[in-house]
Amino acid sequence: MEAEILKVTYPHMGYLNIPVLSMLNNLGVEVIEAPPISKKTLELGSLYSPEGVCLPYKMNMGNFIESIDQGADTLVSICGAGKCRMGFYNAVQKIHFKEKEQVQFYMLDTNHLFSDLYRFLRTMAPQASRLVVLKNIAMAIKLLKALDAMNEAKNFYGARTNSPEQIIKIYRGGSQELAKCIDFKKINSTRDTTINLIGALCNNNHRQPPKVVLIGEFYVLLEPYVNHSIEDLLIKQGIEVKKFVYTGNWVYSNTLLQGLGLYREEKAYLDKAKPYLNYHVGGDGLKSVGSALQCAREGYDGIIHIYPFGCMPEVVAQSALKNIASDYKLPLLTLSIDEHSSDVGIVTRIEAFADCIKRKYQR
Amino acid sequence: MINVHVHVGIPRAMLYHEFGSLWTNFFRNAGVPVSLSGETNKQILGRGTLLGVDESCLPLKVYLGHVDSLLSRCSHIFVPRICQYHRNFHFCAKFAGLPDVVRNTFRLSPEQIIVPNVEYNSPVNQLQSIYNTCQSIGLPAIPGYLAYRQALKSWKADVPGNSKPSNRKIAVIGHSYLLNDNFFCHDILKFLASRGVNVVTPNHVARKVLYDEAKIFEPDIYWQLSAKIAGAASFFSRQSDILGIIMISSFCCGPDSLVNEYLEHHVLKKSDKPYIIINIDEHMGNAGLITRVEAFWDLVEWRQKS
Numbered sequence: 001m002e003a004e005i006l007k008v009t010y011p012h013m014g015y016l017n018i019p020v021l022s023m024l025n026n027l028g029v030e031v032i033e034a035p036p037i038s039k040k041t042l043e044l045g046s047l048y049s050p051e052g053v054c055l056p057y058k059m060n061m062g063n064f065i066e067s068i069d070q071g072a073d074t075l076v077s078i079c080g081a082g083k084c085r086m087g088f089y090n091a092v093q094k095i096h097f098k099e100k101e102q103v104q105f106y107m108l109d110t111n112h113l114f115s116d117l118y119r120f121l122r123t124m125a126p127q128a129s130r131l132v133v134l135k136n137i138a139m140a141i142k143l144l145k146a147l148d149a150m151n152e153a154k155n156f157y158g159a160r161t162n163s164p165e166q167i168i169k170i171y172r173g174g175s176q177e178l179a180k181c182i183d184f185k186k187i188n189s190t191r192d193t194t195i196n197l198i199g200a201l202c203n204n205n206h207r208q209p210p211k212v213v214l215i216g217e218f219y220v221l222l223e224p225y226v227n228h229s230i231e232d233l234l235i236k237q238g239i240e241v242k243k244f245v246y247t248g249n250w251v252y253s254n255t256l257l258q259g260l261g262l263y264r265e266e267k268a269y270l271d272k273a274k275p276y277l278n279y280h281v282g283g284d285g286l287k288s289v290g291s292a293l294q295c296a297r298e299g300y301d302g303i304i305h306i307y308p309f310g311c312m313p314e315v316v317a318q319s320a321l322k323n324i325a326s327d328y329k330l331p332l333l334t335l336s337i338d339e340h341s342s343d344v345g346i347v348t349r350i351e352a353f354a355d356c357i358k359r360k361y362q363r
Numbered sequence: 364m365i366n367v368h369v370h371v372g373i374p375r376a377m378l379y380h381e382f383g384s385l386w387t388n389f390f391r392n393a394g395v396p397v398s399l400s401g402e403t404n405k406q407i408l409g410r411g412t413l414l415g416v417d418e419s420c421l422p423l424k425v426y427l428g429h430v431d432s433l434l435s436r437c438s439h440i441f442v443p444r445i446c447q448y449h450r451n452f453h454f455c456a457k458f459a460g461l462p463d464v465v466r467n468t469f470r471l472s473p474e475q476i477i478v479p480n481v482e483y484n485s486p487v488n489q490l491q492s493i494y495n496t497c498q499s500i501g502l503p504a505i506p507g508y509l510a511y512r513q514a515l516k517s518w519k520a521d522v523p524g525n526s527k528p529s530n531r532k533i534a535v536i537g538h539s540y541l542l543n544d545n546f547f548c549h550d551i552l553k554f555l556a557s558r559g560v561n562v563v564t565p566n567h568v569a570r571k572v573l574y575d576e577a578k579i580f581e582p583d584i585y586w587q588l589s590a591k592i593a594g595a596a597s598f599f600s601r602q603s604d605i606l607g608i609i610m611i612s613s614f615c616c617g618p619d620s621l622v623n624e625y626l627e628h629h630v631l632k633k634s635d636k637p638y639i640i641i642n643i644d645e646h647m648g649n650a651g652l653i654t655r656v657e658a659f660w661d662l663v664e665w666r667q668k669s
Contacts, residue, residue: 052620052642084456091583173604279444281460281482311485312617314461314521315419317465353509 002088007032008124009072011060014222016247018179019143024138026182027125034067034297035224037225041066052295055226055308055338056219057089059259064093066117066212068103079107080108085281095252113254143178146191153195157202158235170197183336199309210361211240213295216306217314220337221245227306227337228346244291245284276320289320296328302357305332331356371397371477372437373565374429377422378445378458380539385518386441392510393502398437400429402545404590405431412645414468421613421644422540423457423464430465439500440465445481452587455618522569529561534599536565538588539612540559550649554656563605565595573598597625600634606665607637614644637662644666
């Protein structure tokens with residue numbers, strides 16, 4: 001059985017696939033990556049999922065089905081979210097895939113991500129030494145953080161230029177470039193050149209554009225297919241977007257810092273979210289409210305809350321966000337995404353919201 | 364001394380249907396005036412739907428309706444936050460956020476709601492939450508603790524009575540806040556009664572039996588209330604005198620959306636008993652409900668004949 005080479009696949013989530021793919025390739029693991037998310041992914045996913053489940057489940061399902069069609073047999077996924085539904089995903093997904101024999105699941109528990117990831121890589125790449133495995137994990141985190149930094153630069157400078165399209169283009173090129181990097185030095189230099197290029201295009205530096213904070217559920221925030229590239233839409237309207245959810249940061253704090261006991265995300269956001277939310281509510285609920293309140297106090301011009309339809313923690317967060325918006329007199333746009341939401345509906349609402357922000361800002 | 368004007372209100376919704384007698388007995392033993400909201404009715408549901416976030420689950424909307432009906436006559440509302448009651452299980456996010464949802468929806472000040480925070484199942488946490496409860500109504504801690512001990516004892520001793528022995532039984536499984544709420548299940552239960560069948564629910568079985576039964580699902584199911592449902596489904600599907608199983612869940616219930624699928628595959632399909640899964644929401648006319656239960660009943664009878 002072991003003689004057979006396992007073909008690994010994983011669900012897409014934003015640019016997470018770039019470092020994961022390069023990490024697995026470096027270690028000599030055979031990867032069959034799911035095709036980029038498309039309408040077909042969504043349709044397949046919804047077809048084989050329970051009706052009432054949230055969108056990330058359906059998307060993951062679609063990714064898995066498409067990659068199994070291409071020959072993958074080892075599905076990697078994460079679990080262990082506590083109060084949220086995500087921890088139960090694999091128990092139900094297994095039911096569907098059991099009928100297709102020959103497929104195995106490999107779960108990474110978010111509560112001890114680092115050790116799980118390490119063990120996974122050791123079993124998948126037995127020929128690689130411990131040091132090489134550790135080096136590759138570190139490099140993947142580095143890559144993710146570089147991507148985050150570039151994304152942040154895009155959001156910052158994109159709102160301060162007359163040619164946001166060009167900045168988005170440079171950013172995309174830079175991301176593709178990063179995928180090819182195989183050492184730390186190259187990652188650093190690619191990141192720096194991309195950010196410098198983006199910065200050089202910034203020709204509207206004298207004024208501060210209106211700022212909105214983008215909060216919500218992890219998956220929807222990070223996957224551009226699902227959120228209809230909301231960040232790009234906003235910067236094209238000349239609005240600066242601030243986001244607090246970044247994969248690199250999250251992985252970094254959940255592997256290294258948490259392992260060393262230096263950082264507890266819950267605690268940090270619990271203080272920020274008071275008095276609107278006083279307890280942890282699972283998922284990203286607390287983080288959404290905490291960062292919205294922080295930005296409201298810092299004088300942002302609007303809040304955009306985006307989450308999958310029926311997401312339990314975000315529904316709890318929404319009751320708090322409504323109050324924050326009315327107390328600080330901030331416009332709040334709530335986008336609840338499911339498999340039926342068409343891009344026209346979303347784009348129109350975002351444009352209308354952008355107009356509202358801009359008019360309020362000019363006064 | 365207890366403040367003179369204290370009057371505690373307990374909404375008759377959500378976890379009241381699990382822990383209700385414990386809560387009311389605690390306040391009664393301590394000599395604190397306490398009142399319950401009335402049974403769910405159209406008005407309460409209507410208010411709750413209006414107040415709640417559109418896509419929150421039905422029980423949460425009902426809960427808000429109950430709180431609304433209590434506000435005018437009570438000085439304090441009792442909204443416990445229960446995250447973990449059993450070591451291996453959690454409660455869903457709605458229960459963890461319940462006090463915050465109530466506070467934000469009604470703009471209540473922190474003094475107006477009593478929030479014992481049951482974060483972990485540990486003796487220390489238990490003492491803390493009793494202390495906090497006592498603090499917020501000005502009750503001294505020692506009598507408060509004794510009142511709690513007494514209430515807990517009677518709650519634990521309250522073993523559900525067995526349903527009437529009969530060879531025609533239908534199991535109705537679902538969250539206790541749906542099954543025990545007459546407003547939602549009255550029609551189904553009335554219909555089944557009219558056909559001369561006895562209904563058994565998870566409430567007729569001792570809690571311990573259900574949780575022991577649920578142990579086989581343990582690493583998978585981590586929500587306590589879902590584990591109870593899973594235990595009930597697996598328990599009832601083995602009983603030979605049970606003719607069929609009706610599963611009731613509410614629209615937008617996060618855990619149910621996955622657990623139902625899981626149970627259907629692992630328990631119900633294997634059991635060889637007819638089953639139906641009914642989803643209810645606030646827009647439900649009872650005609651649709653009755654038709655489905657009738658069809659299900661036809662199936663049960665047909666199975667009996669063949």
